Each structure stands twice: as structure tokens, then as C-alpha cells.
Amino acid sequence: MGGRNNTAVHEFILIGFSNFPDLQIVLFVSFFLLYWTSLVANTLLITVIRVDRTLHTPMYFFLSVLSCSEVCYSFIIVPKMLANLITQTRTISFGGCIAQLFFFSIFAAANCLLLAVMGYDRYAAICQPLHYPVLMNQRFCRQLVGSAYIISIFFNIIEIWLIVKLPFCGPNKIHHFFCEIGPVLKLACKKSSVTEIYIFIFCIVIISGSFLLVLLSYALILNTIFKIPSTKGKQKAFSTCASHITVVVVHFGYASIVYLRPKSTYALDQDIFISVSYTMVTPLLNPLVYSLRNKDVQLALKNALGRRCMPRA
Known part of the structure; x- marks a missing residue:
């Protein structure tokens, strides 16, 4: 982080939801319940997939990895956001902000790639059923993940390296509830076309x-x-x-709205609530959708809960 030698800012202030002072407690309770529901649901889904041998298939392996990634990615943001809602101190250190941005971006990008991998898995299962066990063997699945x-990680290391090279000399107020890349770049004293172009290309590619x-994958599947x-x-x-x-449409829909729309359409309060949906609602989507629509997961859940509730002899 040699870029810190060029900056006078040692901490940032996360403005977050301070524009809604009368809603702080309501927002805290709502987000807290949503976060813990997501955490419990994803943990339960991961556990069921691991315990039930009938779910030891590539599709559910990728789903468990995606759920684990969603848990990590929420954990990077939500606890700090919840703390800021009930305290007057909304500061985060320069290093903490960069770390939050780095790890969040890693999991966000990995989730996009994992959804693409899951699409390939569905293609192999439907279009190449006879070769599916050979194509999607355990080793290859792990290699894909x-x-x-x-x-x-590779793309994000370059991204963070470009960001920390920028000088931050004030102001230090981030108009967001976490260190999201757009609001952070706005605080740089000197704009860098190289950084902005790289980030744009990175978002487009991922x-x-x-x-x-x-x-x-789905064009071949439909065929x-x-x-x-x-x-x-x-x-x-x-x-x-x-x-x-369902998960793909919602995930990429939110990601496109947040990262691919023109800057001229940005609206501060609107961006914040869109990001809430992206960082808190989307992680809940995987266990919810797969539990409601997938009979294998429903049966595994019933079996797991049934064994748990059975009295011991």
C-alpha cells in the first residue's frame, strides 16, 4: 500500500443511512433479521448438501460453494453497516476500507464466474448426459471453482493496486454504507483515466x-x-x-444496474437501496429458490430435520 505516502486521509466516514435519522432503529432491526435469516439459510443449505449423500453431485457442490461465497461476502459488509446504524461513530480506517473493497470485490466477481460455471454444468448434464460423469468429475469441478x-483475485489485485496509488487528500466522507468502488474513487484528489478504464473493462469482462x-450454455440447452x-x-x-x-436473472440484473449503467443516471439514495438489495437480498436468494423449487433439497431437508427431531433410543 505504498500509495498511502501520497494521501493525507487516514480514515473515511461512511455516511450510509444518516440521511434517514428517524429510521435508524427500524433499518437496524430489518437488516439484522434479513442478515441472520440469510446466514442461517445458507449455512443450513451448505450443511444439508455436505451431509446428504444424494446431493453429492457437481450441481450441489457448486451451489454449496456459491452459498459459502455469499456468506463471506455479506460478512465483509453487513456487520459494520449494522454497527454504524446504532452508533454515532461511522469511521473506517484507510486500510480497513481498502481491505473491505478488495475482499468484497473478490467474492462479487467470483459469484459471477461461479454462476457461469453452474450454467456449464447444466449444459453438460442435459446436452452430454452420457459423458457427464466423466466431464464433471470431482477434480475438474474443483479446478473450475x-x-x-x-x-x-488476479483482477482485483490490479484494481486495488491502481486505487491505492491515487492520492486521497480530502474530503473523506463516503456517501455509502460500505467502501464501494464508485464512491471511493470520487474522493481521490486526482482522477486517473487508466484506473477508470481498467475498472470499466474489469466489470465488462466479469x-x-x-x-x-x-x-x-442455455442456448445449447434449449436446442x-x-x-x-x-x-x-x-x-x-x-x-x-x-x-x-432465477438466481442468474436477479444476480446479473442487480450487478448490471450497480456497475454497468451510465454515471449520469446515478442517484445517491437510490444507489444505496439498490446496493442493499444486491448485498443482502441476493445472498438469501440461493437457499430460498433452491429450497422452494428443488425437490431433492426439500427431501434432504426433511430427512435432516426428521433425524434431528427423532427421539434417541
Whole structure:
């Protein structure tokens, strides 16, 4: 973090929801309940997938990794946000802000790539069913997950290196509830076209690139499904993709609104509440959607809860 030699700012103030002083307690209770519901739901889903042998398949392996990533990514932001809602001290150190931005960006980018990987898994299962066990073996699945995180970490190291090189000499008020990249860059005393171009390309590659890979997977899947002669077969194929499609639409929809829209359309309060949806609602989506729509997960949950509730002999 050699860039700190060029800055007079040693801490930032997270303005967050201070524009709504009468709603602080209401927001705290609402976000606290939402966060803990998300945490419990994702933890339960991860545990069920790990315990139930019928869910030891590539699809559920990727789902458990995605849920774990969502838990980590919420943990980086939400506890600090909750603390700021009930205290008057809303400061975060320069290093803490950079660390929060770095780790949040890693998990956010990795989630996009993981959704693309899950799309490929659905393609392999539906379009290459006979070769699926060979294509999606345990080692290859782990390599795909590892690659998603390696790519994310690599891009984010460069991003953070470019950011810490910028001088921050004041003001130090971040108009957000966490160190999100846009509000942080606005506080730099000197604008860097290289940094802005890199971040724009990074967002395009990760968000748009991942989404295009998902679209390609589903274009091939649809082509295969339409060739299935029986209506029941088509419905079964569609049902295996429905949960993933729902998560993809919501996840990439929010990501596009936050990171790919023109700067001229930014509105401070609107951005904050969109980010709340992106950082708190989306992590709850995976266990909710997969629990409501997936019979295998529902059965595994019933079995797990049934064993738990059974009296010991």
C-alpha cells in the first residue's frame, strides 16, 4: 500500500443511512433479521448438501460453494453497516476500507464466474448426459471453482493496486454504507483515466462475460430440449434449470444496474437501496429458490430435520 505516502486521509466516514435519522432503529432491526435469516439459510443449505449423500453431485457442490461465497461476502459488509446504524461513530480506517473493497470485490466477481460455471454444468448434464460423469468429475469441478477465484483475485489485485496509488487528500466522507468502488474513487484528489478504464473493462469482462457464457450454455440447452420428443422429458429438463435461471436473472440484473449503467443516471439514495438489495437480498436468494423449487433439497431437508427431531433410543 505504498500509495498511502501520497494521501493525507487516514480514515473515511461512511455516511450510509444518516440521511434517514428517524429510521435508524427500524433499518437496524430489518437488516439484522434479513442478515441472520440469510446466514442461517445458507449455512443450513451448505450443511444439508455436505451431509446428504444424494446431493453429492457437481450441481450441489457448486451451489454449496456459491452459498459459502455469499456468506463471506455479506460478512465483509453487513456487520459494520449494522454497527454504524446504532452508533454515532461511522469511521473506517484507510486500510480497513481498502481491505473491505478488495475482499468484497473478490467474492462479487467470483459469484459471477461461479454462476457461469453452474450454467456449464447444466449444459453438460442435459446436452452430454452420457459423458457427464466423466466431464464433471470431482477434480475438474474443483479446478473450475479454483479458477473462478484465481481469476477474481488476479483482477482485483490490479484494481486495488491502481486505487491505492491515487492520492486521497480530502474530503473523506463516503456517501455509502460500505467502501464501494464508485464512491471511493470520487474522493481521490486526482482522477486517473487508466484506473477508470481498467475498472470499466474489469466489470465488462466479469459481469458481461459471465452472463454471455450463461446465455451460450442455455442456448445449447434449449436446442437440446426442443429435440426431446416427450413433453414430460422437456418439463424435467426445464425444471433442472429453473432455479439457476432465477438466481442468474436477479444476480446479473442487480450487478448490471450497480456497475454497468451510465454515471449520469446515478442517484445517491437510490444507489444505496439498490446496493442493499444486491448485498443482502441476493445472498438469501440461493437457499430460498433452491429450497422452494428443488425437490431433492426439500427431501434432504426433511430427512435432516426428521433425524434431528427423532427421539434417541
